Amino acid sequence: MASLVLTDDQKVTLSVAFFDKHGHKAEVEGVPVWASSDPVILVEASADGMTAVATTAGERGPAQVSVTADVDLGTGVEELVGLLDIEVIPDKAATIGISAGTPEPK
Numbered sequence: 831m832a833s834l835v836l837t838d839d840q841k842v843t844l845s846v847a848f849f850d851k852h853g854h855k856a857e858v859e860g861v862p863v864w865a866s867s868d869p870v871i872l873v874e875a876s877a878d879g880m881t882a883v884a885t886t887a888g889e890r891g892p893a894q895v896s897v898t899a900d901v902d903l904g905t906g907v908e909e910l911v912g913l914l915d916i917e918v919i920p921d922k923a924a925t926i927g928i929s930a931g932t933p934e935p936k
Contacts, residue, residue: 834914836871837921841885846897846912858899858910868893870918890918 836842844864848856862879866872871893875882884895895914902908 833917835917835919836886838886838888838890838918839921841883843881843883844895844914845881848899848901856901857903858901859903860900862897862899865896866893867896871895871916884916886918890920892917
């Protein structure tokens, strides 16, 4: 299973390809379906299901993106599921804020 780390203000385009047990490209039936296990990642698939954009939702934590496809090219349905673990972490500091307390006598 693959994994990816994103900061809480990033998005990434994901793509899928299908291979048989010998590593040759394979076809699937219909449009692959994308999903996220947790709302820290929002997934929007393309019309053909071969790509999707995973966008962080501002929260932090783990999520798993899945893509499900029907690998039975006949009248039946046989689902194959691919998974990608994503960890959403805070972005690095970009500015410094200095605050002062109330002035007082020495």
